[in-house]
Amino acid sequence: MQKRKSTQRDREKKRMAKVVAKKIAVSAVSSDFEVGDEAVKMFNVKTSSSSSLPCPLLMFSPTARGSYPILLFFHGFALKPIWYKSLLQHISSHGYIIVAPEFSPLSSQSQEVKNAGKVADWLTYNNLESVLPDKVLPDLLKVAVSGHSRGGKIAFALALGYGGSSSSSSTTPLKFLALLGIDPVAGFSPSCLCPPNILQYVPYDFDQSIPVAVIGAGLSNQRAYGVLPPGAPNGVNHAEFFNESKPPCYYFLAKDYGHTDILDDKIADLISIVLKSGKGSKDSLRRAVGGIVVAFLKAYLEGQVDDLNAIVESPTLAPITLDPVISVKD
Secondary structure (H helix, E strand, O other), X not given: OHHHHHHHHHHHHHHHHHHHHHHHHHHHHHXXXXXXXXXXXXXXXXXXXXXXXOOOEEEEEEOOOEEEEXXXXXXXXXXXXXXXXXXXXXXXXXXXXXXXXXXXXXXOHHHHHHHHXXXXXXXXXXXXXXXXXXXXXXXXXXXXXXXXXXXHHHHHHHHOOOOOOOOOOOOOOOOOOEEEEEOOOOEEEOOXXXXXXXXXXXXXXXXXXXXXXXXXXXXXXXXXXXXXXOOOOOOOOHHHHHHOOOOOEEEEEEOOOOOOOOOOHHHHHHHOOOOOOOOOOHHHHHHHHHHHHHHHHHHHHHOOOHHHHHHHHOHHHOOOOEEEEEEXXX
């Protein structure tokens, strides 16, 4: 009898241990969806005659002494990095340096990809450290590349080797460990793609060896008022980018939101006049996207996979509806 009671107590202890561990894991994931503990400085880096920078940069950096991974982020067509301030501050507050180039709205996509490569080169040759807060160091061995809308395509093109100055086979010496596309767009339609033409409409066709996360907006393929062109048409949007990505790759669809709802509120509200927008809280969307990005960066820049796995297994942890969530690891 005594042995049976002891066995029951042991089982109860194990059960309680699992419950506690699960609560701790949920708490850790939930913190990804909130602003992190790091104080963040936002600042601009301008071009000059003595600089190799092709365009100005908006930067976000933790201020505490230490070495931090880097996220290179490209904005959408005719948008500005500052309009992503809430999202980028959220990500940076979890311990990441964010470099966001500002491209001219007159630049072609091919020119933007080349300029993106030049920014990557600028980072490579230790220029970044000179503009960061005192005692803050960039970890150039832990770099991810990302972008929204047209900037998402620029991120994919750069990671796929289109960032050289002379040919599509030239690559930047900066090595990326992860790639994220936030509602990426490749053109106006499958029959009207903008160069470089990275979509081939063949599953797993991208020649990438790094993990990919694609975050789509469920309303981005819909017309505003049933008339105006969608922000991310079918055939050139998030679904096809994910379809052509090799494993490991992840797909998260924010089903109730539009293409530009991740922008800061005033800009998002203004753009909703011409692009389909969701009715839910845009702050909740930014927190969801920020949390997914943070969990993905933790997994593939820092080897901490628990948060990403938890979101994939339990999408309801996010502050918005994510449906579907797909993970392809093999």
